[in-house]
Amino acid sequence: MKRNLYDADHDLFRETVREFVTREVAPHRERWDEAGLIDRSVWSMAGSLGLLGIDAPAEYGGGAVRDYRYRMVVIEELCAADSASFNAGLSVQDDLVLPYLIELASPDQKLRWIPALCAGTAIGALALTEPGTGSDLQRVRTTARRTPDGWILEGQKTFITNGVLADVVVVFARTDADAGAGGFTLFLVDTTTPGFRRGRKLAKLGLRGNDTAELFFDDVVLRDADVLGAVGGGFGHLMERLPRERLSIAATSLASAQSAFDWTRAYTRERTAFGQRIDEFQNTRFVLAEIDTELDVAWAFLDRSIALLDAGELTAVDAAKAKWWLSDLQQNVVDRCLQLHGGYGYMLEYPIARAYADARIQPIYGGTNEIMKEIIGRDLVR
Template sequence: MERDLYESDHHLFRDMVRKFVAREISPHREKWESNGLVDRSAWTAAGAQGLLGFAAPEEFGGGGTTDFRYRMIVMEELCAGDAASFNAGLSVQDDLALPYVLDLGTAEQHERWLPGMCAGTAIGALAMTEPAAGSDLQRIRTTARRTDGGWVLDGQKTFITNGILADVVVVFARTDTAAGARGFTLFLVDTSLPGFRRGRKLEKLGLRGNDTAELFFDKIELSDADVLGTVGGGFGHLMDRLPRERLSIAASSTASAQAVFDRTRSYVSERTAFGQRIDGFQNSRFVLAEISTELDIAWAYLDRSIRLLNAEELTAVDAAKAKWWMSDLQQRVIDRCLQLHGGYGYMLEYPVARAYADARIQPIYGGTNEIMKEIIGRDLVR
């Protein structure tokens, strides 16, 4: 399907990103997956190339644009380059952590963190999930207690993407047990502070090159200057920014599904069985036809959603629809593509096998797809 989402500047940008991925990212994938960690040099290279901090002002080294199409191009090219782990890390940096700092941060917080986040020298993470609180954020136990000098932060988080490398963490904490949804506050936590501790680098099914960790906060002393946004406004701040996060997941899912489909088309055109090419069998053609049609539909809705986001009109329901449907589609597409590879599809040396494992997290994080359907359903019957 021909997409009309992009303009001439975007096409020039894509050429640059594609060359960067081929030169700086794809050759190192195997090493990063073995280490469970992307080298910091990749982050600084991305920053030097202008691939971080698109929405940050130019004075801080950012791109000075809120046009999400540039982020979309980065995701598409990283997925096409078999770099899902690095894509996940960049998505947390640019679609989660940085928007919180940019939208809610003070001038002092901007001066302190934005230049490094744009340059790749300061890696960000978002810490919401806890061992006993996943999608149900109101059950979190991490607390920030008022003191004469500011705050004392105690608690733990888990499943934190970029957790091992992170230099700054946006932490969601309970600050008033009696205030309900108004009893939560966001804090910007410098990971060099006394009391901050990283736990295990978690071993995951997929995205094995991306660092995911447990984080511990042991009586960390914070000041009012570390509060991000308003005291008691943390839950609202999260809700306001979840649509972008969920659209980012939908975008990554669609880009990954497309990349796997494109590789599979090449594979079935080159491999033979029973004396003919695999794509010469009717079943193969039917599967390819089904996937191609579903991807065209996904891109149409995704492109519409990106336009809405750029216009600041994307709703929570729009984003929930995109997130659940496209992340589920990713599972179906990759599963069928793996089947077309036969036994080779089960071998990790083939990108389709890695993509199969990498994709499984998509319906889970950012709010499970069951939660997405609940959001949509409540809107329909309220």
């Protein structure tokens, strides 16, 4: 099915992204996976080409283009090049951290951080999850207590993408134990601040090139100027921005599934068994036909969701549906594609094996798919 999502400007942008990925990303993927860390230099290269901060205001170094289709181009090209780890890092920067700063930061906070994040000379992280909390953010134990001069931040976060490289972290903390959902606040923490420290760089099943870490806040002294948004408004600020985060996960899921299918279609055309090409077996053709049709349907769904996001009409329920359905589809597609590779599909030298491992996090982070179904179900019976 031919997609009508993109116009000539998106196609020109894709050429830039593809050249960058081919030259600066793909040759280093294996080394990054082994190190569990991506070179900082590639971030600044991405920034210099305008691949970061696409919708950030021009006065802060952004592209000033409120059009998620450009982000979609970046996601598609990185997934096609088997560069899911770098995609994960960029997605946190552009779909999680920068929207908080663009929409909630004070003028001073914007001036300090947005230009550097857009240029790729600074890297951001979002610190929500804690040991024992997972998707239940109202149980977080990290606290920020008032002082005459500001705040003292104390606690621990885990599973933080970009945690090793981050220069600034958006931290979700409890500021009033008796205020329920109104008892949480967001803070901007410069990682050079005394009391901030990084724990382990976590060893993961997939996305092995991306740095995921534990973060600790040991009596970190903050000012009122480090509050992001409103005091007590942290939970609401998260809920307002979760649709974009979840759409980002959905977009990555579908782009990854499409790449897995494309690799598999080429593989079955090249490999032979019992004297004929693998794609000449009826079972292979049926599996490929099923996946191709499922992907066509899924792209139509995702393209509609992107249009809703750009129009400011993507609801939390819409985003939950996209995140759940497309991340589950990714699991199903990648599993069937690996099966068609036979024993080679189990070898890490083949991208389908790495895609299989990378895919498994998608139904978990950004809120588990069980939580997505709960959001949808509550809306149906409300």
